Amino acid sequence: ALMAGAAPSPGRHRHRYWKARIEKALELNQLELHCQPIVDTGGKLYAEEILLRLNDGDRVVAAGEFIEAIAVYPKLISKLDWWVIENSLKYASASHKTHVNVSSESFEKKGFALRFKYLADACGCDAKTIVFEITEQLKFENYQESLIIKSLGAEIAIDDFLTGHNSFKLLQNLHPHTIKIPGVLVGQIFSQIGMVLVEAVIQVAASLSISAIAESVECDHTWTILKLLAAKHDCKLYGQGYLFGRPRPCEA
Secondary structure (H helix, E strand, O other): OOOOOOOOOOOOOHHHHHHHHHHHHHHHOOEEEEEEEEEEOOOOEEEEEEEEEEEOOOOEEEHHHOHHHHOOOHHHHHHHHHHHHHHHHHHOOOOOEEEEEOOHHHHOOOOHHHHHHHHHHHHOOOHHHEEEEEEOOOOOOOOHHHHHHHHOOOEEEEEOOOOOOOHHHHHHHHOOOEEEEOHHHHOOOOOHHHHHHHHHHHHHHHHOOOEEEEOOOOOHHHHHHHHHHHHHOOOOEEEEOOOOOOOEEOOO
């Protein structure tokens, strides 16, 4: 038997377990949004990334623990996406960007952009302050909605860059405003291969005249190296990680 609040081991029951928990969380209002700052090279707040959490009273669970498990349920993922988007729009500030993660299933679905515009208008949110983060590991078939999204003024960022197999395809078809240097690379910046890969991402961003956001920046030394690499290639760089602030509950 499972202990209360504990997730099952990977296996055939995992998908159904998390499906039931997330459906219950939506019904009982057990989902909450946290935010983490993203700063420029001068330390000024540039944006906040919205992060989904499940809080059932026993513990707070990060979305990374359940998103993959429920990805096999398109309707549930879509419902979760729109819960996050709507509540993020209510929280968004006019003073800085707000990064919102969204699945490819929702983002490429016809009508996504119009529904987003309707919600943004209803919340009094300027679409220009919103940045949709699309993970590099997801597949895309329809890029039409991204064109409409950008026509509304919203931006697109590719998350987990170089960790999947869609780097070239997404760069070519999404024409993002930003690419994010994943923490798995940033954490290896003191190794030769880590340094080479991080610099390569910065070079890609600079060559395309888009910005780069380094994730999981945890110490001044790492941040200094990143800034030197960005200056070397004339790349607009931002940082995100515990060095600048841990995720905290969003407050309207």
